[in-house]
Amino acid sequence: MGSLRLFQAVSKGHFAARDAVFRNSPYDSASILAEASNAVMQYQLPEAQRLDSRVANIGRNPCGEADTVLQIAGSWHKRSMTGGAAWIMKDDRLQTIHGSCLQTSGVSALQMDALACLHGIKWAATHRLHNVSIYTGSRNLVELLQGSxxxxxxxxxxxxxxxxxxxxxxxxxxHKVSRSQFRQAQNAAIACRAGLLTPENF
Structure with a gap:
């Protein structure tokens, strides 16, 4: 269906130009180009509307159901350029918390969020977790992963x-979620940035 709409959009300008030639009418290339561009935008719009800026599906399969929830968060101090990243899995049944953290230097809070996401995914794969929801407070991170x-x-x-x-x-x-849903990861990231939390005493 998407391919058909694109074909129709691109063809519209071609047929308009050809029709102008056959009718021996003035050929206004600018208006025909504008009309074709508008048609292409109408083709693209339904695709963009389907993107939810709060969710980025990045796993191997498009459909699934989470059996694990990871909280991730980053913290960054502008003056010192020091950052912290943390990823946490809560086990409500055993009342325990698993995960780790990373202290590093960086250029933005978004960079710390991205590092938390990367290391959280690596941690999940290492622990043989297969279906994972990741909770973050960063809408920008979600949109970067969407490519939007x-x-x-x-x-x-x-x-x-x-x-x-x-x-x-x-x-x-x-998933972009409310602060309460990733608060523990955020607290861990802040503590890690400040040197109060390390992977060894996590």
Whole structure:
């Protein structure tokens, strides 16, 4: 269906130009180009409308159901350029928390969120978790993973690596959620950035 709409959009300008020639009427290339461009935009619009800016499906399969929820968060201090990233899995049945954290330098809070996502996915794959929902507070991270937001050069490698690592999971969705749903990861990221939490004492 999408291919048909694209074909119709591109063909519209071609037929308009040909019709002008056969009718011996003035050929206004600018107006025909504008009409064709508008048709292409109408083709693209339904595709864009289907994207939910709160969810990015990046796993191997488009459909699935989570059996694990990871909280991720990053923290960044502008003056010192020091950052922290944390990824947490809560086991409500055993009342325990699993995960880890990373202290590093960086250029933005978004970079720390992306690193938390990357290391969280690697952690999930290492622990043989197959269907994972990832909770984040960063809408920008979700939109970067969707491909609906321009990609900053400082994030290029990390975003590509996230997409590659996510293919090791059967199903993986990154969700923009409210603060209460990733608060523990956020607290861990802040503590890690400040040097109060390390992978060894997580």
């Amino acid at each position: 937001m321009p990609l900053d050069i400082t994030l290029l490698w990390t975003i590509q690596e996230i997409r590659g690592q996510a293919l090791l999971l059967n199903w993986c969705c990154v």
